[in-house]
Amino acid sequence: MASAFEYAPAPESRAVVDIAPSYGLFIDGEFAEAADGKVFKTVSPSTEEVLSEVAQAGAADVDRAVKAARRAFEKWSALPGSERAKYLFRIARIIQERSRELAVLETLDNGKPIRETRDADLPLVAAHFFYYAGWADKLDHAGYGPNPAPLGVAGQVIPWNFPLLMLAWKIAPALATGNTVVLKPAETTPLSALFFADICRQAGLPKGVVNILPGYGDAGAALVEHEDVNKVAFTGSTAVGKAIARQVAGTDKKVTLELGGKGANIVFDDAPIDQAVEGIVTGIFFNQGQVCCAGSRLLVQESVQDELLDALKRRLTTLRLGDPLDKNTDIGAINSAEQLARITALTETGEAEGAERWSAPCELPSAGYWFAPTLFTNVTQAHTIARDEIFGPVLSVLSFRTPDEAVAKANNSQYGLSAGIWTEKGSRILAVANKLRAGVVWANTFNKFDPTSPFGGYKESGFGREGGRHGLEAYLDVR
Amino acid sequence: MSDNRLSVFKTYKLYVGGKFPRSESGRVYEVTDSKGKWLANAPQSSRKDARDAVVAARKAFGGWSGATAYNRGQVLYRVAEMLEGRKDQFVREVADAEGLSKSKAAAVVDAAIDRWVWYAGWTDKIGQVVGGANPVAGPFFNLSTPEPTGVVAVLAPQESSFLGLVSVIAPVIATGNTAVVIASADSPLPALSLGEVLATSDLPGGVVNVLSGRTAEIATPLASHQDVNAIDLTGADTGLAKELEIAAADNLKRVLRPQPVDGAADWTADPGTHRLTAFLETKTVWHPTGALGVSGSSY
Numbered sequence: 001m002a003s004a005f006e007y008a009p010a011p012e013s014r015a016v017v018d019i020a021p022s023y024g025l026f027i028d029g030e031f032a033e034a035a036d037g038k039v040f041k042t043v044s045p046s047t048e049e050v051l052s053e054v055a056q057a058g059a060a061d062v063d064r065a066v067k068a069a070r071r072a073f074e075k076w077s078a079l080p081g082s083e084r085a086k087y088l089f090r091i092a093r094i095i096q097e098r099s100r101e102l103a104v105l106e107t108l109d110n111g112k113p114i115r116e117t118r119d120a121d122l123p124l125v126a127a128h129f130f131y132y133a134g135w136a137d138k139l140d141h142a143g144y145g146p147n148p149a150p151l152g153v154a155g156q157v158i159p160w161n162f163p164l165l166m167l168a169w170k171i172a173p174a175l176a177t178g179n180t181v182v183l184k185p186a187e188t189t190p191l192s193a194l195f196f197a198d199i200c201r202q203a204g205l206p207k208g209v210v211n212i213l214p215g216y217g218d219a220g221a222a223l224v225e226h227e228d229v230n231k232v233a234f235t236g237s238t239a240v241g242k243a244i245a246r247q248v249a250g251t252d253k254k255v256t257l258e259l260g261g262k263g264a265n266i267v268f269d270d271a272p273i274d275q276a277v278e279g280i281v282t283g284i285f286f287n288q289g290q291v292c293c294a295g296s297r298l299l300v301q302e303s304v305q306d307e308l309l310d311a312l313k314r315r316l317t318t319l320r321l322g323d324p325l326d327k328n329t330d331i332g333a334i335n336s337a338e339q340l341a342r343i344t345a346l347t348e349t350g351e352a353e354g355a356e357r358w359s360a361p362c363e364l365p366s367a368g369y370w371f372a373p374t375l376f377t378n379v380t381q382a383h384t385i386a387r388d389e390i391f392g393p394v395l396s397v398l399s400f401r402t403p404d405e406a407v408a409k410a411n412n413s414q415y416g417l418s419a420g421i422w423t424e425k426g427s428r429i430l431a432v433a434n435k436l437r438a439g440v441v442w443a444n445t446f447n448k449f450d451p452t453s454p455f456g457g458y459k460e461s462g463f464g465r466e467g468g469r470h471g472l473e474a475y476l477d478v479r
Numbered sequence: 480m481s482d483n484r485l486s487v488f489k490t491y492k493l494y495v496g497g498k499f500p501r502s503e504s505g506r507v508y509e510v511t512d513s514k515g516k517w518l519a520n521a522p523q524s525s526r527k528d529a530r531d532a533v534v535a536a537r538k539a540f541g542g543w544s545g546a547t548a549y550n551r552g553q554v555l556y557r558v559a560e561m562l563e564g565r566k567d568q569f570v571r572e573v574a575d576a577e578g579l580s581k582s583k584a585a586a587v588v589d590a591a592i593d594r595w596v597w598y599a600g601w602t603d604k605i606g607q608v609v610g611g612a613n614p615v616a617g618p619f620f621n622l623s624t625p626e627p628t629g630v631v632a633v634l635a636p637q638e639s640s641f642l643g644l645v646s647v648i649a650p651v652i653a654t655g656n657t658a659v660v661i662a663s664a665d666s667p668l669p670a671l672s673l674g675e676v677l678a679t680s681d682l683p684g685g686v687v688n689v690l691s692g693r694t695a696e697i698a699t700p701l702a703s704h705q706d707v708n709a710i711d712l713t714g715a716d717t718g719l720a721k722e723l724e725i726a727a728a729d730n731l732k733r734v735l736r737p738q739p740v741d742g743a744a745d746w747t748a749d750p751g752t753h754r755l756t757a758f759l760e761t762k763t764v765w766h767p768t769g770a771l772g773v774s775g776s777s778y
Binding site: 245 | 609613614629708722729762765767
């Protein structure tokens with residue numbers, strides 16, 4: 001589409017990051033090749049350029065990493081909390097120092113706009129380490145009884161949508177409470193975790209306390225199954241989450257799962273429309289909609305539906321899709337060809353089932369994986385696109401007449417991770433928030449995160465909380 | 480009263496939805512005391528009874544979870560009051576069920592009554608202990624509040640037929656959950672009698688539903704039931720617990736595994752809060768606070 005005015009390209013410099021042609025697994029403080037010598041390539045989703053070749057962990061590597069973490073556990077857990085705290089403070093500071101480098105790296109490997117990695121991911125990553133660093137010597141006062149014990153070795157599997165932020169959510173509370181970790185980053189986004197390994201070395205973290213195993217689902221499954229793992233923490237799809245819940249049945253492993261969502265973003269007729277439009281855009285187009293807590297279902301009160309949709313479409317035509325490294329880019333690339341295929345298939349299902357599709361008229365680059373911001377109207381609660389998590393920049397619009405109907409529709413989901421409420425009326429916010437079966441509710445805002453604020457779902461969005469004092473429980477032997 | 484008066488037996492019945500049905504299957508099984516003497520024919524619940532109980536529990540959830548914490552506390556306290564008045568009956572039933580002397584059984588019943596009092600006091604306190612305002616870095620009032628998980632299937636301990644039973648039911652309903660309880664298979668009578676107490680304690684029908692029968696037969700459909708939100712496996716042996724945990728994964732039920740303490744079960748120990756928190760969700764709500772600017776400073 002022809003913009004009202006063109007922006008000159010404003011790319012962030014790639015020179016701040018030096019990506020090596022190959023990386024190993026990070027086990028016991030050393031980079032090493034996989035036992036079976038396997039490697040895989042990680043590409044930049046916006047260009048399909050191969051960024052690096054990374055060692056691919058298998059079951060033997062998982063075993064080696066868990067053993068290293070076990071050896072490190074005794075000393076690490078026996079350290080005074082104040083000493084563990086200082087390591088974490090060091091890590092937080094080094095992340096701040098290297099944040100531009102890491103932001104560019106994350107944008108290259110993940111495909112999300114630099115504006116997001118620079119202004120959201122990285123500040124939150126550093127803040128998360130800083131926050132949990134402060135807990136390490138205060139665990140006696142956290143409300144989990146005197147001298148709460150760590151669990152041991154934590155096996156952690158994270159997704160590709162916020163690679164470094166999910167790492168921070170997993171590693172910071174685990175280390176603060178005295179556990180050691182083996183973490184598997186997603187196969188499409190291994191690089192920032194490997195850079196983090198280097199940060200651990202710079203911080204002088206004892207060997208084996210953090211082990212990073214890039215790899216595929218088989219490595220994740222081997223980690224979850226390993227008999228010497230005491231704690232499993234997983235963020236990802238509900239299907240895999242259920243498989244993990246079955247795998248750990250009958251063991252002593254403690255589990256927390258942060259899974260899918262189909263968040264309802266509820267707009268009442270008295271909401272400030274322009275503000276709500278910005279909130280809807282943030283809710284579903286932030287990170288190309290590849291967010292578990294995305295506001296992927298818009299529930300709009302019937303009397304303002306037309307006005308709101310007009311304003312929303314107008315706004316969507318101004319979103320800039322393209323080079324993620326460009327500082328003016330709003331919508332970056334979809335993370336992988338596989339994910340793009342899933343989004344494409346689900347939107348085709350949406351059309352086939354009779355929903356009406358509208359996509360922002362923007363030009364998609366010829367290389368890389370791209371999907372234009374899209375919304376569906378004429379959506380019913382029975383439609384696949386109103387029930388299944390799409391994990392892409394696709395919004396399903398439903399309407400309602402009364403607050404009761406809004407609540408009933410919002411709660412009509414197997415998921416219960418997030419929800420949004422837009423209204424000028426304070427009492428309505430409180431009444432509706434009270435009835436929503438969701439772990440995080442945003443009133444007149446959306447997709448806000450903070451290390452002090454517990455995050456996690458109801459129902460099939462998983463269990464356990466990350467963030468805040470609540471987040472400590474996942475890594476403590478609390479009965 | 481003359482010694483040769485023929486006593487009136489009680490027909491023990493289930494407690495579901497505030498009513499006292501027999502098993503829809505029409506089955507009963509013989510319950511004996513610890514020496515093998517026949518005590519009663521207890522209903523042997525079926526899968527259908529379990530499903531009916533879930534329907535009743537779901538129906539009761541909105542009202543009970545929506546009641547004020549103060550009100551729930553009053554109701555739990557009322558249970559203690561009602562029990563106190565029927566202590567003799569429970570002492571007799573517990574003595575029979577667990578082979579205890581009268582004085583030991585009395586101590587168990589006393590502890591169970593006190594447990595209701597303990598949890599009655601928790602209903603309006605747990606929210607402040609595990610919830611609170613989160614100091615986020617931005618202009619938001621951010622509040623985390625615990626909420627009940629929903630319908631909880633509870634496998635009551637097999638050995639401790641009354642104190643153990645109360646110790647697993649009370650924390651589940653204190654926070655606003657509703658429960659489907661499977662009584663101790665061999666010693667269900669105190670549990671079935673507890674239903675009669677609950678029915679007269681202002682507890683809304685359906686908040687607690689008590690089933691007797693074969694634990695695995697009733698627990699299996701509950702563990703795989705899509706409208707059950709959580710399961711307490713206390714009364715399951717290792718093999719059954721694993722099987723039920725696998726079934727529970729289908730809709731990601733919250734699972735409370737049998738705790739190490741439960742086996743030998745010193746149910747008289749300080750119960751702590753973990754049985755309350757195991758069936759709570761944390762909801763976090765972000766409210767923009769806006770800003771009044773410098774001129775709006777209260778200093």
